Amino acid sequence: MNEKIFDIAIVGAGVVGASIARKLSSYNLKVALLEKECDVSFGVSKANSGIIHGGFHHGSEYLKSKLEVQGNRMFDQLEQELHFPFRRCGIIVAAFSVEEMKTVEQLYMNGINNKVIGIEICNRSRILALEPKLNEDVAGGLYAPAGGIIEPYRFVFSLVESALKNGVNLFTEFKVVSAEHNTDGYTIISENGNSIKSKWIVNASGLFADEISKIFDAEIFKITPRKGEEFLLDRNSAARTDHVIFPVPDHISKGILVIPTVEGTTMLGPTAIPQESKEDVSTTSANLGMVFSSARRMVPSISQRDIITSFTGLRPVLEGGDFFIDISNKQVHFIQVAGIQSPGLTAVPAIAEYVKDLLKKDGLILTEKSSYDPTIEKLPRIRTLHPEEADTLIQSDPAYGEIVCRCESVSEAEIVAAVRNGHTTLDGIKFYTRAQMGRCQGGFCTDRIIKIIQRETGLSFEAITKRGKASWLLEDRIGDLIVNSYGGAE
């Protein structure tokens, strides 16, 4: 058994754990980031709407409102340091009746009480001038210019890269299954028999925060997954709006949205259906119909013909609906970061600050690290370059001229960079580069990506997976047949 000793172990490398790890990496501390999957951001943080929310959906009595507004304001600096795709496109809530306009007024008051800047109630002509693709029957609405869009997985990858650069230790395939506590601190044991020691624990395990809390003999609570199905439209869809469009919300969810993603596609969703399973991420044609009719009520030009794919994310919902971020009352040196449903992605930079303050309150000594560097290298993305810039880059590295994914214009050099940054599954590469995310969903580029993974890592064809564990591409004899057709990988 290979045992290592840390000041803090963070369980879960989603956006919450990654953000806390990066924050703590600016102090003289030994930090471990533990993740059960083979890569980071493979949990809730990979399957969401990617919205940086506007801070008006909930009242100021909620911790999540306070952290949402603070977090929103921190994204400009984070983007400069970490270079993830982010744009403040603004959010619109579209109302279709006098009754709905009353709810808009409440949302506006939430925004004012939460100290949101620039929020505005709009009449019909103002809202249509802002967003001409809205249904002409719109009565008016709310405009929140500080709302934005982000590529969520790329954000997590950048946070982790920054944390690692500043000394955090990442342990993937480390599924925490048991823990012991004695005077030295905790011994944390993984499913595959590894262990580490740590004085403090931060529970940032998303959907599984209730199970981790139980393993450490801390608070008993229940996380109920709330299913959110999303449908993605092609980047050429004529229905793409300039702003994120929300309906007037009900008491359960923010409703079905029209989201112009930061990378150029349009997303419709999410549904909000409670379920028991933490694994069921199926999508259904019944919900497809419901999502499209709700979205078309706001933007009539939306067409089902533009769908390229669908996916499901599960919100980790705690009774009461607020975030539970606190020092445990039951277990020493244990910080709970649970129930981080929406607006978790937005709030996360503020969550990291909040957790840092809780750790300090709990006795952790924080001294700033003189060598801390908040920036990471900005890697070129060929599709974002001007043709002359692209030419210069290709001359210095011809692999930027080899386009592997034609739908999303991803070059071989970008795939190689993903692999060299530790993303060696098909999904890891997809989330890092966007290769396989376009109209053909990997139909043309998957075999080329597999060959690049093999070349870079020496992995056999059979060892390559979609997303780790048993998600091999091929099995048994069928595998042998197809392996041969790919040019005899083994």
Ligand SMILES: Cc1cc2nc3c(=O)[nH]c(=O)nc-3n(C[C@H](O)[C@H](O)[C@H](O)COP(=O)(O)OP(=O)(O)OC[C@H]3O[C@@H](n4cnc5c(N)ncnc54)[C@H](O)[C@@H]3O)c2cc1C
């Ligand atoms: C459909 C949908 C849409 C959303 N849209 C938005 C949005 O637009 N804007 C917004 O602000 N928020 C949004 N959210 C919320 C946001 O996605 C979440 O708040 C956020 O991703 C939660 O991050 P997390 O790190 O807590 O969870 P996760 O990303 O799930 O991370 C937890 C990690 O812990 C790991 N883990 C679990 N158990 C163990 C164990 N035993 N050992 C080791 N590791 C373990 C998991 O594998 C996982 O990687 C949305 C959520 C959903 C589902």
